[in-house]
Structure formats: structure tokens, C-alpha cells
Amino acid sequence: MAKRLGCWLNGEPCQYIAVGDRGLSYGDGLFETIKVVNQQPSLWHLHKARLANGIARLKIPCDLTDIERWVFEVCQQHPSAKGVAKLIITRGGGGRGYNPLGSGPVTVLVELYPYPDYPAENWSTGIQLFPCATQLAHQPLLAGIKHLNRLEQVLARQEWQSAEYGEGLVLDQSGYVVEATMSNVFLVCDNQLITPDLSLCGVEGTCRAFILEHAEKQGTSVEVLNVTLAMLFTATEVFVCNSVLGIWPVRTYQAHCWPEQKCWPIGHMTQYWQQTLIEVLG
Structure with missing residues (x-):
């Protein structure tokens, strides 16, 4: 079973995500599963391009500048030559109801995992x-x-x-x-x-x-x-x-x-x- 090595929320260590977050309530968000090689996010330019497309499609008010910095900083903390980083972006808190008006701020989670033991x-x-x-x-x-x-x-x-x-x-x-x-x-x-x-x-x-x-x-x-x-x-x-x-x-x-x-x-x-x-x- 994969072991989570650490979790960072908006650049800071954390243990959990708020219950009222729209990502948890409605799946209102995006994620990327990124191979980490020598503490660097592999194929980052392609992950970033897909994120930008997803953010535009879902109309999540989000600037990738800070997110990119957090991803690179967190990957620097991976203890092995190869591993996995999971980046999750949600619209943030918004109370009940599907209407996203007034929700936010955006939630950004980055989790580290060991590299999978594939046969x-x-x-x-x-x-x-x-x-x-x-x-x-x-x-x-x-x-x-x-x-x-x-x-x-x-x-x-x-x-x-x-x-x-x-x-x-x-x-x-x-x-x-x-x-x-x-x-x-x-x-x-x-x-x-x-x-x-x-x-x-x-x-x-x-x-x-x-x-x-x-x-x-x-x-x-x-x-x-x-x-x-x-x-x-x-x-x-x-x-x-x-x-x-x-x-x-x-x-x-x-x-x-x-x-x-x-x-x-x-x-x-x-x-x-x-x-x-x-x-x-x-």
C-alpha cells in the first residue's frame, strides 16, 4: 500500500482538508499525478498546460504562479530519487449548493508518495x-x-x-x-x-x-x-x-x-x- 509522505496545503504542512470544501462535496476541482525524478516534477510543462486548460474550463479563479512554486518546493522534499507527487486544486469552501458564486479561496494540496512497486x-x-x-x-x-x-x-x-x-x-x-x-x-x-x-x-x-x-x-x-x-x-x-x-x-x-x-x-x-x-x- 502506498504511504503518504507528506501533505502541504497552500504551501504549508497540513493534515486534512476542510469538510466544506467544494472538492470534497462536489468534485469541484482538478488534480495531477506527477512523477518526481531527482526531486523535480517530470513533464511539468505538460501537467501545467493541462491544469491551465482545466482551470479555464471549470472557471476556477486561480493563478498558476504560486501553485507552480509550491509544486517545485514540495518535490524538493521527496526523500527518494523517484516518487510521486499528487497535486489537487479545488474551488475552495462555498457552503451548500451547486452555485459556486462566493466560494473560495482556492484550495491547493500537494501530497508526496513513494514510487509505485509495479511488476x-x-x-x-x-x-x-x-x-x-x-x-x-x-x-x-x-x-x-x-x-x-x-x-x-x-x-x-x-x-x-x-x-x-x-x-x-x-x-x-x-x-x-x-x-x-x-x-x-x-x-x-x-x-x-x-x-x-x-x-x-x-x-x-x-x-x-x-x-x-x-x-x-x-x-x-x-x-x-x-x-x-x-x-x-x-x-x-x-x-x-x-x-x-x-x-x-x-x-x-x-x-x-x-x-x-x-x-x-x-x-x-x-x-x-x-x-x-x-x-x-x-
Whole structure:
């Protein structure tokens, strides 16, 4: 079980968040889970960009200048070479009722955790995906951002407890592949890298953004489109990624509606992005 190493509220050590906080009452806020490498927040520019987008979408009156400083100061206190920082931003206190008028000031929490003890074989030999029955609802106003309401992901993750599955694949209500419960999905078709469109639901992960950003710099084309299960099953490689776990190749998957289990090798494209992520992020 992960142990919390420390919690800071608006730059000061704290033990708890106020009961009347809108983040606790309504999920009215955002969060980022950040890999800490040598006491620095990895991929911070991408986390910051997603936060800025989320703050604008939710109309939370918030300046990222102090938050950025607090994140860097707290990461300096991590005792290990690798770890995790969780940043939570809420609209603050506001009493009862959904109307946010008069709420605040904004609450900012930063928590430190040890680096997760993921099985090494998840990275080296790949994982088996669980076929989640929980589907994601369409809500373009919230799509992409990492808001505090993760109940769909909680329901999906409750569907399996067996250690044979490293992640669970989640579809939307139209039957398109969206993401895994805690990571984004990439597939390779005809040497073309493809990732699902997230304009209606799902989280635009920072590792996903890193791959899109670096592919563009290298002149490599990445298609962002609606991904069907048929496309997934005809892919030559599949992998999942997030900013903490990195990239895990997907070895096997069987959909509820598919008669046979599909298997994929760990291909050159997957290996390339695994190595690129290590070289850049450590």
C-alpha cells in the first residue's frame, strides 16, 4: 500500500482538508499525478498546460504562479530519487449548493508518495488487458481534463481484482476505444501510430501528450481518431502509457463480444517509445 509522505496545503504542512470544501462535496476541482525524478516534477510543462486548460474550463479563479512554486518546493522534499507527487486544486469552501458564486479561496494540496512497486514484467514482457463493461459517458465540456470526479474509473477498476490483468480497457457509450482505467492507449497499424480521439470523454494524459509532441518534432505522423475494436484487433502493436508508469506493452486482450483472445508482440514502435521516454525522463 502506498504511504503518504507528506501533505502541504497552500504551501504549508497540513493534515486534512476542510469538510466544506467544494472538492470534497462536489468534485469541484482538478488534480495531477506527477512523477518526481531527482526531486523535480517530470513533464511539468505538460501537467501545467493541462491544469491551465482545466482551470479555464471549470472557471476556477486561480493563478498558476504560486501553485507552480509550491509544486517545485514540495518535490524538493521527496526523500527518494523517484516518487510521486499528487497535486489537487479545488474551488475552495462555498457552503451548500451547486452555485459556486462566493466560494473560495482556492484550495491547493500537494501530497508526496513513494514510487509505485509495479511488476517489472509489465514493462518488459507486457500486460493482459481486462475488458471493462463500464462505459464512459460523453461530456465534451469535461473531456480531456483531469477533474476530480473519477467515479467512472472507480467503477471500471472494481471489475477485476486478479493480478493477471495489468490494466482494463474502457470504451465509450458508442463502443469506441477511449483509454484504459489509468492510462492512454496507442496502437500501430501499417506502421502508423494511432491514439483515440478524446474530444467527447477520457483524459488527455501527459505521457500521451509527450508522445504527440515528440512525434511532431520528429516529423512522425500520429493519427488521432475514433478507434474501433476491429481496429484494435487488426493492430500489429498495442501499448498503454501514463506519466508515472511509463509505457507498458499490451500482450493479450479478449473483448466480451470477440470469440478469440488477441495477442500482440512487443514491436519496434513500442520499444522505441519506451526507450525515448527513459532517455528523456529517467
